[in-house]
Amino acid sequence: MKLAVLVNEGPYQHQAADSALQFTKAALEKGHEIFRVFFYHDGVHNGTRLGVPPQDDRNVTQQWSELAEKHNLDLVVCVAAAQRRGILDASEAKRHGKDADNIAPGFRISGLGQLIEAGIQAERLVVFGD
Amino acid sequence: MKLAVLVNEGPYQHQAADSALQFTKAALEKGHEIFRVFFYHDGVHNGTRLGVPPQDDRNVTQQWSELAEKHNLDLVVCVAAAQRRGILDASEAKRHGKDADNIAPGFRISGLGQLIEAGIQAERLVVFGD
Amino acid sequence: MAEPWEEDEGPVKKFMYVNRKAPYGTIYALESLEVVLIAAAFDQDVSLAFLDDGVFQLKKGQDTGEIGVKNFSPTYRALEGYDIEKLYVEKESLEVRGLTADDLIVPVEVLSQDELSKLMDEQDVILSF
Amino acid sequence: MAEPWEEDEGPVKKFMYVNRKAPYGTIYALESLEVVLIAAAFDQDVSLAFLDDGVFQLKKGQDTGEIGVKNFSPTYRALEGYDIEKLYVEKESLEVRGLTADDLIVPVEVLSQDELSKLMDEQDVILSF
Amino acid sequence: MATLHTVNKSPFEKRSLDCCIRHANPGSAILLIEDGVYGALKDTAVSDKVSGALDGRKVYVLGPDLHARGMSDDRVIDGVEVVDYAAFVDLVTEHDRVQAWL
Amino acid sequence: MATLHTVNKSPFEKRSLDCCIRHANPGSAILLIEDGVYGALKDTAVSDKVSGALDGRKVYVLGPDLHARGMSDDRVIDGVEVVDYAAFVDLVTEHDRVQAWL
Numbered sequence: 105m106k107l108a109v110l111v112n113e114g115p116y117q118h119q120a121a122d123s124a125l126q127f128t129k130a131a132l133e134k135g136h137e138i139f140r141v142f143f144y145h146d147g148v149h150n151g152t153r154l155g156v157p158p159q160d161d162r163n164v165t166q167q168w169s170e171l172a173e174k175h176n177l178d179l180v181v182c183v184a185a186a187q188r189r190g191i192l193d194a195s196e197a198k199r200h201g202k203d204a205d206n207i208a209p210g211f212r213i214s215g216l217g218q219l220i221e222a223g224i225q226a227e228r229l230v231v232f233g234d
Numbered sequence: 235m236k237l238a239v240l241v242n243e244g245p246y247q248h249q250a251a252d253s254a255l256q257f258t259k260a261a262l263e264k265g266h267e268i269f270r271v272f273f274y275h276d277g278v279h280n281g282t283r284l285g286v287p288p289q290d291d292r293n294v295t296q297q298w299s300e301l302a303e304k305h306n307l308d309l310v311v312c313v314a315a316a317q318r319r320g321i322l323d324a325s326e327a328k329r330h331g332k333d334a335d336n337i338a339p340g341f342r343i344s345g346l347g348q349l350i351e352a353g354i355q356a357e358r359l360v361v362f363g364d
Numbered sequence: 365m366a367e368p369w370e371e372d373e374g375p376v377k378k379f380m381y382v383n384r385k386a387p388y389g390t391i392y393a394l395e396s397l398e399v400v401l402i403a404a405a406f407d408q409d410v411s412l413a414f415l416d417d418g419v420f421q422l423k424k425g426q427d428t429g430e431i432g433v434k435n436f437s438p439t440y441r442a443l444e445g446y447d448i449e450k451l452y453v454e455k456e457s458l459e460v461r462g463l464t465a466d467d468l469i470v471p472v473e474v475l476s477q478d479e480l481s482k483l484m485d486e487q488d489v490i491l492s493f
Numbered sequence: 494m495a496e497p498w499e500e501d502e503g504p505v506k507k508f509m510y511v512n513r514k515a516p517y518g519t520i521y522a523l524e525s526l527e528v529v530l531i532a533a534a535f536d537q538d539v540s541l542a543f544l545d546d547g548v549f550q551l552k553k554g555q556d557t558g559e560i561g562v563k564n565f566s567p568t569y570r571a572l573e574g575y576d577i578e579k580l581y582v583e584k585e586s587l588e589v590r591g592l593t594a595d596d597l598i599v600p601v602e603v604l605s606q607d608e609l610s611k612l613m614d615e616q617d618v619i620l621s622f
Numbered sequence: 623m624a625t626l627h628t629v630n631k632s633p634f635e636k637r638s639l640d641c642c643i644r645h646a647n648p649g650s651a652i653l654l655i656e657d658g659v660y661g662a663l664k665d666t667a668v669s670d671k672v673s674g675a676l677d678g679r680k681v682y683v684l685g686p687d688l689h690a691r692g693m694s695d696d697r698v699i700d701g702v703e704v705v706d707y708a709a710f711v712d713l714v715t716e717h718d719r720v721q722a723w724l
Numbered sequence: 725m726a727t728l729h730t731v732n733k734s735p736f737e738k739r740s741l742d743c744c745i746r747h748a749n750p751g752s753a754i755l756l757i758e759d760g761v762y763g764a765l766k767d768t769a770v771s772d773k774v775s776g777a778l779d780g781r782k783v784y785v786l787g788p789d790l791h792a793r794g795m796s797d798d799r800v801i802d803g804v805e806v807v808d809y810a811a812f813v814d815l816v817t818e819h820d821r822v823q824a825w826l
Contacts, residue, residue, distance in 0.1 A: 107715075114276065116318050118518070119562070120630065120656065122561065126560065127707060129707075136715070144399075149279070154327070155319060156317040158314075184395075187285070188246050188286070188288070189244070200286045202283075202284050205284075205334065206320060215402065216402040219399060220379075220403050220406045223377065223379060228714050229489050231492050231720070233493075234724060248389070249390070249758045249789075257813065260808075260809035261816075292432050353508060354618075360822050361824040362824070389733075416736065417734050417762075420762065420794075423794035427794070428792040430808070431789060431792050462765055477645065481646075482647070484721065485624075485650075515635070517656070518631075546657070549691060552693070555690060557689075557690040559689060559706070562690065591664065606747065610746075610747045614727055614821075619821055619822070619823045635738060636739075637736070
């Protein structure tokens with residue numbers, strides 16, 4: 105079945121970010137298609153490549169990046185939510201005159217329309233948040 | 235009186251970040267000394283310089299930076315919480331092999347001992363969070 | 365009646381935006397509204413439900429001048445211009461909070477808990493904020 | 494008795510760490526513990542209170558293998574080695590949650606709500622997580 | 623038209639489980655995850671409410687989140703089913719929609 | 725030894741206000757801020773509990789947060805005092821410690 109996932113909280117602060125990851129892995133293992141994972145609200149913080157979690161703990165962003173590469177996942181970070189919170193890709197950084205960007209591999213920044221499209225195209229949408 | 239402030243949530247997602255800012259401003263206006271503002275948990279996200287909030291809304295980080303400059307405030311971001319969440323200064327970025335940093339002007343990254351010291355030195359500690 | 369998604373112009377789904385949180389304390393109310401405004405461009409069947417603390421989002425007379433935060437409540441009045449006209453508010457949630465429909469910034473349809481529960485079960489997609 | 498902060502070696506304050514949240518659902522339990530470990534180096538009077546959902550932090554037998562998150566509960570057993578020995582748990586909070594002191598990973602002092610409230614009012618600094 | 627409801631908040635701290643149960647129609651299912659798993663425990667102040675919800679509805683609890691919190695399956699209310707992530711996925715696909723009570 | 729307690733959560737969503745009132749000793753003060761201000765309103769399901777807390781304690785509500793949410797001062801429970809940020813600072817300095825019920 106074609107599924108979509110919405111992630112509304114950042115990594116570490118709330119388990120919601122882990123739950124979304126575990127659910128996505130389990131769905132892929134069962135052979136389902138993940139149409140898109142959309143990161144909204146503080147969920148955009150999942151998409152930073154600058155995180156350095158302790159070595160004895162999980163690296164949520166890296167797990168998403170690896171999963172995206174392995175399964176060709178579409179990981180979309182909401183542009184409006186990301187701008188507010190300081191998550192930028194190179195072109196966004198340039199557009200806003202910022203001297204650095206921080207988006208992680210496998211994530212792309214796009215508009216809220218991508219969330220609506222996921223709701224239309226996927227057969228089920230599962231929301232993880234606080 | 236000598237006061238300290240602890241901020242446990244990031245900007246925009248929770249009003250706690252705004253409340254801490256408004257409280258600090260009001261305390262300074264009344265002539266109190268702010269010994270330190272310590273940013274912990276998701277509060278470390280207050281310290282990114284990459285945020286681009288909508289032009290018709292407030293810029294929480296910029297207000298902290300301006301307040302720090304005007305009143306010589308000590309804004310300390312917890313290093314452990316910041317590493318987890320991808321808030322780095324230039325030396326942290328270098329130390330962890332990251333190609334960018336994102337700390338905002340007026341903020342510095344330091345250890346949790348700075349929070350304990352604030353609790354010892356300040357006459358009151360006020361906590362804002364979720 | 366044919367299932368809507370069997371029509372030629374592509375699927376039309378029933379999207380419900382469920383708002384259960386108070387404004388300003390957290391950003392969910394504002395960012396939920398931002399999704400709704402985008403959703404309007406997609407020609408889907410959009411409705412908004414306000415229950416639990418979500419009913420506070422529609423309170424008249426919001427004045428954020430003293431906290432330095434943007435007052436986004438006028439946007440609810442603009443929804444009609446986007447053809448978003450199905451706003452449902454739960455009666456029981458209002459009562460517990462000492463509110464009536466007169467306290468709200470826009471005209472809404474007040475539904476009982478049972479009516480709202482039934483309506484939720486008729487949706488294709490539920491977005492919870 | 495002289496006020497402790499009148500002594501030469503600098504102020505000694507009573508710090509209480511108040512833990513009211515369940516572990517894993519949010520990071521507060523873990524990051525609260527990280528503060529406590531640092532606090533141990535400061536020669537202050539440190540105590541930890543567990544009430545409301547905070548009592549779940551001390552539940553025996555935590556096994557996070559299936560969720561891929563670090564199990565930090567063994568650290569509570571290490572607190573004694575840092576000379577942090579005042580762990581207070583609220584009786585009423587345990588009861589509501591169907592727990593007893595036997596369910597907890599470390600020995601604690603179980604206090605009634607009234608006793609804990611009085612103790613809180615004797616602190617110099619209260620850190621809430 | 624059956625809905626899968628998810629609850630991820632502790633019933634001792636937030637009212638999400640209450641709200642969910644009041645809105646979960648007969649025939650629907652409730653899945654407790656994250657801090658929501660505390661709602662599945664026997665002999666607590668909310669056990670009766672959850673037992674009552676079993677009348678006409680299915681209630682599931684996510685084992686991985688239960689075990690992380692040090693709770694064994696034998697502490698779970700009779701009639702509440704312990705499931706893993708694979709079964710969580712099945713619940714999603716077998717129901718017509720998922721409603722998260724955040 | 726008087727404590728200033730702060731509550732920033734809606735009493736309709738979370739139990740923080742409940743917990744705070746149960747632990748706030750006579751002589752202490754409670755300040756409602758952010759979504760906590762809803763606890764200061766008349767004619768709600770929690771008004772009686774807050775009125776009861778006034779017996780032996782002071783209760784304050786932060787006006788800026790109240791007004792942001794569209795609530796005028798005349799909707800506030802009798803005996804609960806509406807204060808601004810400057811008075812919030814005074815409350816902090818006039819009490820011996822601040823305890824946040826997050």
